[in-house]
Amino acid sequence: MNLKYLGTAAAEGIPGVFCECETCKKALALGGRHIRTRSQAVIDNALLIDLPADTYLHYLQHRFPLYSIKQCLITHSHADHLYPLELEMIKKGYSHLSDYSPLHIYSDVDGYNKLSEVVNYYSIGEVRLHLIKLNKPFAAGEYTVTALRAAHGRASSPVVYIIEKDGKSIFYSNDTSEYPEESWAYLRTLEKPLDLISLDCTEACNNAEYEGHLTLDRCAALRDELIRAGAANAHTQFILNHFSHNGKHVSYDEFVPLAKERGFAVSYDGMEVEV
Ligand SMILES: [Zn+2]
Ligand SMILES: [Zn+2]
Ligand SMILES: [Zn+2]
Known part of the structure; x- marks a missing residue:
């Protein structure tokens, strides 16, 4: 599988949409990998993960075939x-497609309700919504996907996803801190270690202890825990993702060596990884 990061920031983006802090000014001045848009990723140009307002920007920046994608996880x-x-x-009419088979979107309940409201109000027959069940693998096109509960508050019904194809696996895990027990219980039953784990590092080198996001130190501890649980091993690629301008040493050029010292790669908008 090919994982392409389209956006790698937390909610504000880097630079933040209304911000003139030093990190944001630096990102504007340096550009390139210092600029992070809101989180989204695509697998094999076929399975989209999330649908933020930055989707259109990502389409323009990265020219992935958004018009032909038929599977989307929220x-x-x-x-x-x-x-x-x-x-x-x-x-139809707003779009002109060679294939009008529906775009399948999978979400837990809060996202599902928000999507349903729009799909029903505008009578969007080109979209089919699916309410996911936790800890139960399901088929999304050619992929086997399992949603696990994330630790990110309850209101937004957050999940993280294990995505599998051809014996390879990607664990897309952001907007979460250390998993709740029900998710650990599933992770302990995996038949083999995951090939790639993408972790939330919103707070970078801060000492934040709150639930919902992680820091570099907590990502390192979580990796150890995943290895102990049998969900990862020495061959698992670990990538840190979903950064906030409020994170200490979060600027790309500062953070990459700090993460590397701890054995982590760092995502950037447009980064591609193969498993
Ligand atoms: Zn987020
Ligand atoms: Zn800022
Ligand atoms: Zn969130």
């Missing part, structure tokens, strides 16, 4: 991950 309903109103533009 991690949770926060606005930096889900902007349902964009879906009106997939309707």
